[in-house]
């Protein structure tokens with residue numbers, strides 16, 4: 496029984512590392528695409544800033560994740576194992592993205608939610624690079640890359656929003672601050 500549990504955990508960790516490696520490889524490809532398409536790209540977000548302004552506002556890690564579609568290493572993010580009540584806001588613009596009420600432990604190594612705070616808060620886009628069918632999740636107000644959504648989450652939605660801690664800023668529920 497114990498062995499089976501260890502095998503299950505090891506499999507999850509290995510899968511997370513594979514996903515992470517693939518994500519990082521993909522980042523480079525997407526980055527090139529963005530650079531070549533520059534000038535033609537349409538920005539339609541409520542909050543728009545130049546890359547220079549984002550760089551000044553965000554830490555290098557936050558910038559890499561949100562503006563360069565980076566992926567933090569699994570089990571390293573500050574909100575992976577975070578269980579307090581409150582809201583998770585976009586680190587770039589403060590948009591309320593996820594509630595602690597939908598957060599659950601997926602074992603993936605990244606903060607996981609089965610739903611966004613509201614469908615209007617996030618933008619989802621097909622991401623079929625590297626022979627993987629994935630759906631990218633972005634902040635609908637500033638376009639920050641947050642992570643991906645998969646269809647292996649718990650009920651009631653069956654979805655798993657796999658989000659980078661570095662893209663989020665947690666705000667505790669009022670009256671529950673430590």
Ligand SMILES: [Zn+2]
Nearest residue numbers: 585588634637
């Ligand atoms: Zn945002």
